[in-house]
Every structure is written in C-alpha cells, then in structure tokens.
Amino acid sequence: MTDIKIKEFSQTFKNAITEAKENGQFADDILFWRFPKACCGDTCYLLGEFLKRRGIDTIYVCGDFNGQTHAWLVVKDERVKEPI
Numbered sequence: 001m002t003d004i005k006i007k008e009f010s011q012t013f014k015n016a017i018t019e020a021k022e023n024g025q026f027a028d029d030i031l032f033w034r035f036p037k038a039c040c041g042d043t044c045y046l047l048g049e050f051l052k053r054r055g056i057d058t059i060y061v062c063g064d065f066n067g068q069t070h071a072w073l074v075v076k077d078e079r080v081k082e083p084i
Helices: 003-022 040-052
Strands: 058-065 068-075
Touching: 003 040, 040 058, 040 068
Parallel strands: none
Antiparallel strands: 058 068
C-alpha cells in the first residue's frame, strides 16, 4: 500500500467524521461533538478499523507530555517494527 493511498483513505475518513459533525449527528455524543479536539484516542480506534478493512495494519500509540495526552496510529509495514 502506498503512502498516498493511505493518506487518501485517512482523508476520506476525516471528511466523513467532519461532515457528520457539521450535520449535527454528534450533537448528543459525549466524545465526537468536539472533533477533532479531545477525542484522538477514540478516533484512532475507529480509523484503525477503517484502515484494517482496507488491508492496512496499524499500531495504536499514545503518550503523555506535561499532563497532556495524545494518541496516533503508525502504519505497520516493513519500515516499522512493533515493540516487543
């Protein structure tokens, strides 16, 4: 899978979430009403599944710096080795 295709899939996912938010579909949602703020972990889980169904494996990563947390995905391919 090329990086360009992965970026296209990710942008499609983001556009769908953004459109749903703009259409008020997250008005009563405890997490996604603030998208893209304060929901990176949950968004990563959904994006990871979205990509997996398209043949792209990912690794969920989260970190903490000065009391702020953040989560992101890393594409699992020949360039990345999963930690032991």
